Structures are given as structure tokens and as C-alpha cells.
Amino acid sequence: MDLNYSAEDDAFRQEFRAWLEANLVGKFAALRGLGGSGREHEAFEERLEWNQHMAAHGWSCVSWPKEHGGRGLSLQQQVIFHEEYARANAPARVNHLGEELLGPTLIAFGTPEQQARFLPKIIAVEELWCQGYSEPGAGSDLAGVKTKARLEDGKWVVDGQKVWTSLAHTADWCFVIARTEPGSVKHRGLSYLLVPMDQPGVEIRPILQLTGTSEFNEVFFDGATTDEDLVVGEPGAGWSVAMGTLGFERGVSTLAQQIAFQRELQLIIDLARTNGAIEDPIIQDQIVKSQMGLDMLRMHGLRTLSGEQGIEASITKLLWAPWHRSLGELAMAVAGAGGLTVAQAPYELDELQALYLFSRADTLYGGSDEIQRNVIAERVLGLPKEARV
Template identity: 90%
Template sequence: METGNEGDFVDLTYSVEDDEFRQEIRQWLESNLVGRFARLRGLGGSGREHEAFEERLEWNRHLAAHGWSCVGWPKEHGGRGLNLQQQVIFHEEYAKADAPARVNHLGEELLGPTLIAFGTPEQQKRFLPRIIAVEDLWCQGYSEPGAGSDLAAVSTRARQEDGQWVIDGQKVWTSLAHTANWCFVIARTEAGSRRHQGLSYLLVPMDQPGVEIRPIIQLTGTSEFNEVFFDGARTDADLVVGEPGSGWSVAMGTLGFERGVSTLAQQIAFQRELQVITDLARSNGAINDPLIQDRIVQAHMGLDMLRMHGLRTLSGEQGIEASITKLLWAPWHRSLGELAMVVAGAGGLTVAEAPYLLDELQALYLFSRADTLYGGSDEIQRNVIAERVLGLPKEARV
């Protein structure tokens, strides 16, 4: 498969080697998602991270033991060294097999590539092997009560004392903090600095005095997001990624990795959700309504567009094409949740079992309300595109 060429062309054909690799990962998954692991199919993911966590952790370590962890990392850093086409194939086949959501996403897809790009040899040697083996689990300490999508407004502070960083502040919407033993934290380390200046990217152990984790109960009744309070928490002085004060560029690098090749697998999960909705519409007669039928067709077309855009972005295209990725999928997925409730009709208003057991489509609807907020709200994303990509005048800030 060629993911880039002159102009806007994206060649979606696969080479013989690509097809052979697809068969390899497909057969491996078929042979290994058996026995106790077979029960994990379809478990986990956004809004469902509580499902069989310990069992999915075991599965994640099974993947690692057979070389299927951190597949896109360079071989010199312990990865499998797959090229872009093979990474796409791996993530697609993993999703098609309905394999359980991995518990190691933040370490594997975000922190690991960040350390490879910005970390010291000592940091790489210390942390990368433990991420590959799924021995360390990570969370992301970015958002704060006053600095959500506007990350430059961070107020969590850190100062050096006796060869360590001492950290005080609060983070919020911290995914999986309650299961993580490390956190990569953006903190203000230069007194009097503002906005993008004076921030540092710190690696902080979670299991220590001075770190308090408070789960946030979501509309779905689950709690994968958390508040995290740092009150004199400590980490070693050398556990800063990049130079002290240059954390903004490192943090932006991490966000770039977040929108990488694994997002194509996310779209396969979307396809599965859309198919459930379509099947329900056929079974309950909702598809006979021309308006609902039109919305289902539009959803299928929108999903095809997401895939085409995703492949084009991965081809190396820069600028607005890469910047609008979240503005495309988040509203589409939120609308899919709304469509699910329209198709479900009155039955979507009652829970499957008291006191609050939601079915798949109800959970989709409720959790997808957050899609246009987390990871950078739509409003902030539009500002970023306007100011940094299109060069429009900056919004006035107090």
C-alpha cells in the first residue's frame, strides 16, 4: 500500500508482502484469542476500561511476550520495526478480530514515542523496556481545572529541591490514573513564566506520598477519568524529558503521536458500532423511515471519508489536513450516538437492569457526548487551525 504520492493521490492497494503480513497477524490472533483469552473479545475501550482489567493486562503481556507490543517502534529501541503499511495492517486486523482493548495504550502510543524522540539514552534504557513488557502503566497529566483544552494555561508547579523536582497542583480528566504507576506531567518550572514558556515535561511515580487520585463518576456510571492532586510529590531531577522549560514542544510532540496510525483501528470500532445500529434498524423496522435511512447512509459515507482522510494524513501531509482530524471524527461519532438512540426508540430510555446497567448503544450515546471535549475541544481546535495553520489574527486573551 502506498500512503503517499504526488498531489492528493493515495494508493490503497497492498503489496504481496503486505498481504503475507496480514495473514500472519490474522492467523496469530485466531490461534491466541482462545481459551481464557476468548472471553475477552470486545471488552474494554472508551467508557468500558473497567471491563476485565486484570485479564486484559494478562493478554497485553501475552502480546508482548510474542513480539506484538510496540510494533511500530524502531528495533533498536526494542520494537518490531514495522513500516507504516504494516502498522496499519496490524491495528486493522487487531480491531477486526474484536481483540480486547489494550491497557498499555498511553505508554505504547504516547510516552514511548516521545522518549524515543526527545528522551535521554538513560531515560530510554530505563523506561522503554518496561513499557514494551507492560510492566509500567502510564497516565497523562495535562488538563487542569483552569487549563483543559488550553494547555498553555497550566498552573501546576514544580521546583528543584535536594536533587528532585517537588510538584504541587491538580490535574483533571486523567485517564486511567487509578491503574497507572507513572504519569507524564506538564508543570510550570520557571517562576513568573506565562503561557507556553517555562513548562517542563516530568516523569512522576504515582505510588508515593503526595499523590492523591479521586475517580470521577461519568454519565455511563464508570470511572476511567480521575482528578489527581500533587501535594509535595517528588521525582528525580533527571526525569525531565527535554530541557527544563522546553516542555511545551515535547508536549506537542506527544499529542502528534496521539493522532497516529492506531486511529485507523478506532474507525473499525466505529464501523462495528454502526453495523449494530444498522442491524437494529432492520430488525425493529426503523430503517423503513426515510429520514432514519438517510442518516444511516450519511453515517456510512462519513465513516468512509474518515478513513480516506486518515490514510492521507498518515502519508506525511502536513498543515490543515492533519490538524482537522479530531474535528472530523469527534462530531461524527457523537452524531452516531444520537442516531443510536433514534433507532432504539422508546427502548433506549430504560436501562437493561436496575440500578444502572446500560446496553451497548446507551453507553455509546452517553460517552460520545464527551468526544468533542476531551483531547482538545472543538472550539480550541478551530482556534488552533485558524491561528497556526491559516494565519488568521489571534483571539484576544485576557
């Protein structure tokens, strides 16, 4: 990827920066910094209103092609968009799963009818989505899903359980991987279904996390239904669609994630200067290593951005997840004994405490480190497949 920005790119940066400065004011100014990892519950309705405000001014789904309602931004401009949003400390967006995952999936694999039905609602932030992939016995090993669906009278009838379903409690729809061919195993016989959440037969149970919040959920499907034509791709061929979605998940927006990481690192540095921990040579060394690691993450992200997000996605996840987990550990090392007490009873955490607790899961969700290493070993290095019992 060419790292030099054109005059057009610079003009775009100024345009979006000026818009954010003019609009993150009044009631929206209070939303700055809200809704990050482990704090997804913060001001949800207000952040939804902010996202709809952005959409009304043409700042939703900006990476999508113009013919599908987006702005058709270049890769450089997409990077600029996410960078400026993060630098403005704008609130976490509520539409990530629809805008960054499901929308691009429908553009790539969906029918014209599916695109016409769902894309405008995603752009307007009028329908929110969640991802029905992981199950109690099929997390990183997604091909082991046991949720089933069968056709009855023009409807898919879905039975099964999903777990670690982010934001299911606020979602209108779920894209679900289900086994639609009886007797099929592994990657074969899976279908990618679009299932409405507000119906009998769908039960959502929040999972209480260490942060005291419940971003994740268990979702139970017991005779839930969706229309026959709401399968993306061919029935039984949903694996390739599901993998396409995961590729979109680790695209341009990861660069904005790194700007959020930089802000977290700066908070740690500021605290170290305030409480004197910065004088500890071990702390100094850890801070320097964290900054070097973050710089490396950015260079890697830019280098791989213009290629297909196949094996690069596994490498990227394997790089940032342990780095961010170690950042949480550094935060508690700097905080010292003060990090052991909550900011306010009964269980109100400060930002660095939430960072530490949430980051413990970084190397597990979205594909564990062990699975990412297996993918690289088997698909790139050609090593023998891991023995499976």
C-alpha cells in the first residue's frame, strides 16, 4: 500500500475532521470516549442517536461502493476516516457488525433482493445486527457447529445454541451459521442464515463478565424461523460466506483500533508520571516495548491492508491480541495497589481496570491464539495437521 496521501486524501481528512468538530458538540459532546471495550453499555441510546445523526449526513458505511449507498472511499481514505474518528475520541459506534461485517458480506455474496432489503437499513442505522457463530462446543473450531435448520413450508426452522454473541440484546437481526444438511460434518452442509431476533423461539441470556457488564450473550433458538430466501449464498455452502465475513472483520477498522490502543497507552504513561511509577526502570522498559510493539502493529496493518484478508487476518490477530493483553497487565503494574480497589461501590471500574479485565479475553475471542497458529502452520507452512480426537 502506498503510504503517501494525495491532495485529495488530505482534503478528505480536513472535511471529516471539520465535520466531527462541528457535530461532536452539545448533547453529543458528552459522548466522547464512551462505549469502548468492556463499557459497551454506556449511553447506548445516545450513541445510537449519534450514529443515526452521522448517517443522515452521509457518514455511515463510507467504505461501501457508491452503487450500494456508500461513498466508495479508497483504502487511504478509509484509513483516514477511522483515524480521525478515533483521534476525535468519538463514541464507539453501535453499528459495527452491520456496517463492517454483514453489509460487505451481502454486497459480496447476497442477492439483489437481500441487498435491497437490508443495506439501506444498515446505512440508516435503523436495524442492528449480531453474529451467530460460536457455540459451547464450537468456538474457534467454527466448523463444528451443531445448530440446525430445516425447511418447512417456505421457512427455515432453527434449533440450537450460540454463545459469546456480542450485543445480541440490542440486535434486531442475527447472521447465523447453521447445519442444514443432516449427517454433514465439518465445513460441509452449513448455511448462512439471516434470522430476526424479535420472535418467539429466540431467548437471549446475558453473560456477566469480569467487567461487571454483559456485552456477550447466550442465544437459544427453539423453533425460531426465517424466510426461505434469507440464506446468503447457496444452502449448504455457507462456509465460504462465513470465512468472507471474518475477512471483512479484520480490515481497515483495525487501524482505528490501534489509535484507541495508543490512547490507552498514553493513559498508562500519564498515570505513571503522576504516581511516580515512571521512575521504575522496569516500568520504563515495559512502556518502551509497548510503544515499539504498537508501532510495529501499525506498520504491519498498513503493509497487509491492500491484500486479501486471508492468512494475513490470522497473523494480525496473533500480533495484536497478546500485545493488548500485556498492555492491560502493564496498566495494573503502573496502578500498583490502587488498581485493586474499585473507583466507586459496588463495582464501578476505572478505564484502566476495565482495560485489564476485558483484555484477558483478547487471545480467546475471534479465534484463539492456538487456532491462529494452527491455521498458519497448516495453510502456510504446510505442516501436518494437528491430531484431533
